[in-house]
Every structure is written in C-alpha cells, then in structure tokens.
Amino acid sequence: MRVRRDLVWIPVFAVLVAFSVPWPLWGVDRVVAGLPAWIWWHVGWLGLCSIAFRSFVRSGAWERGMGLDAPGGTGGTEASTRGGDRR
Amino acid sequence: MTVSIGLGVVVGYLLVALAVGLFAYRLTETTAEDYYLANRSIGTVVLLFTTFATLLSAFTFFGGPNLAYAAGPEWLIVMGTLDGVLFAVLWYVIGYKQWLIGDRRGYVTLGEMLGDRFGSPALRALVAGISLLWLFPYVMLQQMGAGEALVGLTGGAVPYWGGAALITAFMIAYVTLAGLRGVAWTDTIQGLFMLSVVWVAAVWVVSAVGGVGAATGSMVAARPEFGSFGGGLYTPGFIVSTAITIAFGVTMFPQINQRFFVAESETVLKRSFALWPVLVLLLFVPAFLLGAWAVGMPVDVPEGANVLPVVLNEYTPTWFAALVIAGAMAAMMSSSDSMLLSGSSYFTRDLYRPFVAPGASARREAWVARAGVVVFATLAFLASLLRPGTLIEVGDTAFSGFALLSLPTVCALYWDRTTRDGMVVGIVVPQAAYLLVVLSSVLPVVLTLPRTVALAGSGGWDVALGLMVLSAVLTVGVSLLTAPTAESDASRFAVAGD
Numbered sequence: 001m002r003v004r005r006d007l008v009w010i011p012v013f014a015v016l017v018a019f020s021v022p023w024p025l026w027g028v029d030r031v032v033a034g035l036p037a038w039i040w041w042h043v044g045w046l047g048l049c050s051i052a053f054r055s056f057v058r059s060g061a062w063e064r065g066m067g068l069d070a071p072g073g074t075g076g077t078e079a080s081t082r083g084g085d086r087r
Numbered sequence: 088m089t090v091s092i093g094l095g096v097v098v099g100y101l102l103v104a105l106a107v108g109l110f111a112y113r114l115t116e117t118t119a120e121d122y123y124l125a126n127r128s129i130g131t132v133v134l135l136f137t138t139f140a141t142l143l144s145a146f147t148f149f150g151g152p153n154l155a156y157a158a159g160p161e162w163l164i165v166m167g168t169l170d171g172v173l174f175a176v177l178w179y180v181i182g183y184k185q186w187l188i189g190d191r192r193g194y195v196t197l198g199e200m201l202g203d204r205f206g207s208p209a210l211r212a213l214v215a216g217i218s219l220l221w222l223f224p225y226v227m228l229q230q231m232g233a234g235e236a237l238v239g240l241t242g243g244a245v246p247y248w249g250g251a252a253l254i255t256a257f258m259i260a261y262v263t264l265a266g267l268r269g270v271a272w273t274d275t276i277q278g279l280f281m282l283s284v285v286w287v288a289a290v291w292v293v294s295a296v297g298g299v300g301a302a303t304g305s306m307v308a309a310r311p312e313f314g315s316f317g318g319g320l321y322t323p324g325f326i327v328s329t330a331i332t333i334a335f336g337v338t339m340f341p342q343i344n345q346r347f348f349v350a351e352s353e354t355v356l357k358r359s360f361a362l363w364p365v366l367v368l369l370l371f372v373p374a375f376l377l378g379a380w381a382v383g384m385p386v387d388v389p390e391g392a393n394v395l396p397v398v399l400n401e402y403t404p405t406w407f408a409a410l411v412i413a414g415a416m417a418a419m420m421s422s423s424d425s426m427l428l429s430g431s432s433y434f435t436r437d438l439y440r441p442f443v444a445p446g447a448s449a450r451r452e453a454w455v456a457r458a459g460v461v462v463f464a465t466l467a468f469l470a471s472l473l474r475p476g477t478l479i480e481v482g483d484t485a486f487s488g489f490a491l492l493s494l495p496t497v498c499a500l501y502w503d504r505t506t507r508d509g510m511v512v513g514i515v516v517p518q519a520a521y522l523l524v525v526l527s528s529v530l531p532v533v534l535t536l537p538r539t540v541a542l543a544g545s546g547g548w549d550v551a552l553g554l555m556v557l558s559a560v561l562t563v564g565v566s567l568l569t570a571p572t573a574e575s576d577a578s579r580f581a582v583a584g585d
Contacts, residue, residue: 013176020168021326022316029315031307034299035376038316042164043372046171046364053175054361062179062357066187067583 100413136278145232150478152378160379206574215437221488239396289373305383322546336486341429487551513562
C-alpha cells in the first residue's frame with residue numbers, strides 16, 4: 001500500500017524532467033571534449049534518470065504508487081509479477 | 088550504376104523485412120487478441136524495441152537531423168527530454184495503469200477502455216475517430232520522408248512520388264499479411280540494426296572530417312550560434328511546449344497506446360522504463376549531431392532535401408549510405424505498420440463492429456480491417472504528394488492533436504468522480520479549437536489563426552499547450568457540474584485490492 005516516503009518521487013521526477021534541459025547553461029558556448037558543454041549535461045542527466053528510474057522500480061514504489069503491494073522491494077522477478085502479488 | 092546499387096539495397100532490405108513478417112504470420116492465431124496484441128505475450132527486449140522502433144520514424148531519422156542542420160543541435164535536448172524522460176514518466180503514469188486495467192478487463196484499444204468505463208459507445212467512437220484523424224498526417228509523414236530519402240539517395244533519379252509509392256506498397260503488403268507479431272519481430276531487428284548503423288555512420292563521417300573536435304569546430308566556425316545553448320528557434324517557449332505536447336501526444340498514439348496493453352508481465356514494463364533514457368540517447372546523439380555537424384562540412388544540401396542522406400553520400404560508400412537509408416525506411420515502414428494496424432483495430436472494434444455490423448463474423452471483421460488499411464494508406468499517400476509542410480511541422484501537428492486526448496484520459500484513469508459528460512466536453516472542445524487552428528493555416532478561405540502565442544521574453548508558446556490545459560479544466564469542471572450516468576462504473580478501473 002501507499003507509504004508517505006514514496007511521495008518524494010513526485011518532486012524527484014519533476015526535477016529529473018525539468019533539468020533534462022540544461023537551463024543553467026543557457027547561452028553558454030564552451031566546448032568540452034569536442035562537444036558543447038550543454039550536450040554533456042544532457043547526456044549525463046539522462047544517465048542519471050536511468051539510474052533513478054531503476055531505483056524507483058527496485059524500491060517497490062512502482063507498485064505502491066498504484067496502490068498495489070510491492071513484491072518485497074526487490075524489483076520483482078518473473079514469478080512474483082505474474083498474477084500472484086497483484087491480487 | 089550507383090543508383091542501381093542504392094535502390095537494390097533498399098528494395099532488398101524491405102523484402103527481407105517482409106519475409107520475416109510472413110514467417111511471423113504463419114505463427115499467428117486468427118483471434119483479434121493475437122492479431123493486434125500478439126496474445127499479450129511480448130517480452131522485454133521485443134517490447135522495448137517495438138516501442139522504440141515505433142517512435143523511430145521519418146520524424147527522427149530525417150526531420151530531426153534536418154532541424155538540427157537548419158536551427159542547431161538543441162533539437163537533441165528537446166527530443167531527449169521529451170522522449171527519454173517525460174515519456175518515461177508517462178510510461179508509468181499512463182502506461183502501467185492502462186496495463187493493469189487492460190490485464191484485468193481484456194481491453195484492446197483506448198476507446199474501448201474509456202467507453203466501457205463510462206458506459207458510452209459514443210465516447211468510444213469519439214476517441215477512435217479523433218485518433219484516426221491525427222493518425223492520418225503521421226502516416227503521411229512517413230511517406231513524405233521515404234519519398235525525400237530516395238530522392239537524396241539516387242540524386243533525383245527516383246522521383247519523390249516513387250519513393251512515397253514504394254513505401255506505401257510495402258506498408259500495405261506487410262500490415263495486411265502479418266499482424267502485430269510480425270510487426271513486433273521486425274521492429275526488434277530494425278531497432279537493433281538502426282542503432283548500430285547510425286553509430287557506424289557517425290564514426291565513419293567523424294573520422295573522415297578529422298574527429299569530433301574538428302567536426303564541432305567547423306560547425307561553430309560556420310554557424311557560431313550553434314555552439315551556445317538556446318537562441319534562434321530554440322526559445323524557452325518552443326522547448327517547453329514542443330517537449331510537453333509531443334511527449335503527451337506520443338502516449339495517445341494508437342500504436343504506442345496499444346503497446347501499453349501488450350506486455351507479458353510488469354517486469355517487462357519496469358525494465359523498459361529504466362532502460363528508456365539511455366536507449367533514446369544512444370539513437371538521438373549520433374543522428375542529430377550528424378545533422379548539426381553538416382553545416383561545417385563542404386556538402387550542398389538542396390532545398391527540400393534530407394541532410395542525412397546527403398552527408399552519407401559524401402563521406403561513405405554508396406552501398407553503406409543505401410544501407411542506412413534502407414534501415415531508416417524499414418524503420419519508418421514498421422512505424423507505419425504499427426500505426427495502420429492499431430488504426431485498423433480502432434476502426435473495426437470501436438467504429439465498425441459497434442455501429443455498422445454488430446453481428447459481423449471475425450473473418451469479415453479481419454477483411455474490413457485490411458480493406459481499411461489499404462484505403463487509409465492510399466489516401467495518406469495521395470495527401471503526401473501535396474507536401475503540406477516540413478516533416479517536423481506535419482509531425483508536430485499530429486502529436487499536438489493526440490496530446491489533447493491525454494489529460495482527459497489521465498482524469499479518467501485516476502479520478503473516480505470523472506463523468507461521461509466531463510470527458511466528452513474535455514475532448515471535443517479543445518479538439519475542435521485545435522482543428523480550426525490547423526485547418527485555418529491550410530485552407531485559404533478562413534483567416535489564418537496563430538499557432539503560437541508570444542509571452543514576454545520567452546518566445547512563442549504552442550497554442551496546443553494552452554488547449555491541453557483547457558482540456559483538463561473542462562474535464563474536471565464539467566465532471567463536477569454533472570452527475571455520473573447510470574451506465575458508468577468507476578470500479579471498472581480499480582486495480583488495487585481485487
């Protein structure tokens with residue numbers, strides 16, 4: 001069932017979306033390692049998003065967010081996600 | 088000679104894709120669940136790539152590099168943000184919820200799901216009709232992209248209409264023969280193929296021009312504003328409204344939305360969700376940077392041509408350039424196949440069966456679906472000959488039209504108090520307003536309405552963004568003012584504790 005600390009994912013997702021656009025580097029034209037610095041920001045940020053999404057799934061917040069029981073906070077295996085845990 | 092090599096590679100590749108589809112067809116059962124959803128048995132890799140490949144279209148391969156070439160590499164940021172991050176979040180918020188509901192109640196289309204929830208066949212038909220309306224320009228976009236690609240590859244020996252006709256013929260052959268299992272299989276192969284080949288292309292071109300630093304150096308030398316973030320086309324208003332309308336629009340695309348019903352288990356959805364940002368980046372970085380770097384290369388991109396084929400023709404052998412174009416066309420074909428297939432299921436299940444022939448046999452329904460695909464693809468082909476805008480403009484129009492469906496759908500998914508009347512008003516009013524804006528720019532008889540609204544210092548904001556807000560306000564407001572109808576049942580969307 002839903003737990004209060006899962007609510008932290010709402011601002012986390014908001015920040016992840018908002019700063020995928022490198023707003024702090026607006027107008028900056030520095031080139032780093034062959035590419036504009038703001039492209040590196042974006043590449044790094046999307047990597048970060050992937051890690052954050054993975055921990056969202058693994059923490060069990062994925063199920064709890066929909067009001068379901070989490071499969072023991074392990075992120076689930078094939079056996080635990082087909083049917084059993086969701087009923 | 089080089090023209091025939093190029094054409095040979097393209098046609099050969101398309102034939103291989105068709106053969107895979109036919110093989111999959113032999114495995115297909117004749118039920119609607121199997122034809123449209125491959126019996127809800129799609130695994131992680133296939134789901135990931137089939138969704139990925141349906142996002143991969145002329146919009147990405149040709150429209151994206153063209154825009155990066157014309158306006159700067161910031162398009163990478165716009166697409167990366169909307170596809171890699173915002174769409175991933177919506178994948179959970181809309182997609183996972185729909186999967187849970189669909190898994191419990193056996194829905195196949197968005198219209199069917201909403202129509203059942205509110206006990207309203209009219210709502211079901213409305214959602215299907217609007218979806219088919221906006222699907223039209225997006226199918227047309229693939230045909231435009233293919234036409235332009237073959238002109239670029241063959242230096243004009245194959246005319247624009249020839250390329251568009253070729254892909255239309257393959258699309259029809261493929262989708263009428265194979266069904267979703269076939270489409271999903273080739274999507275996976277094509278997704279992997281395009282991902283590899285775009286990187287090979289980037290490495291090849293970059294090494295020819297002396298490395299990444301040199302490529303960026305000559306890009307900045309030719310167009311100094313490309314090096315700094317923002318400016319020109321890329322105002323905050325453009326970036327934010329494009330990212331939001333496209334990301335929300337993508338979730339309501341029939342072929343993407345129907346994917347939300349096909350996953351075998353939620354493990355598949357979870358893995359796809361976490362891998363999404365990285366996968367998207369892997370494709371967009373080389374494709375869009377090649378487009379932006381091209382401004383610093385001694386290549387001549389004719390008016391109306393795609394920049395990617397021109398660059399490849401300059402720096403790589405003909406067979407390789409042809410292979411990339413073939414891969415892109417095949418990916419566009421599978422995008423279009425998915426669209427046509429989903430469109431045909433919307434047509435038969437939500438319009439034909441409930442309203443025209445309730446007693447139609449499955450066999451008859453399958454034939455109606457295929458005939459619908461042929462008519463739809465042919466009309467889109469004819470419209471593509473008019474070339475009503477750039478690839479990005481046509482695509483963005485379609486995305487925005489779909490985006491206007493998204494917030495009423497979210498209301499229905501999460502708020503039990505949503506009423507049928509709230510849904511109908513929240514969908515019809517913004518759609519009518521947007522359609523008027525779009526048509527006013529095409530038809531000469533009415534005053535052209537502005538597509539963007541300028542806000543102090545932040546550039547033009549897409550009116551579709553304002554209409555999205557309106558759709559949410561109307562859905563909530565009218566729902567509060569009206570009572571749920573006797574036929575509606577919020578418990579049909581309940582997923583917890585049953």
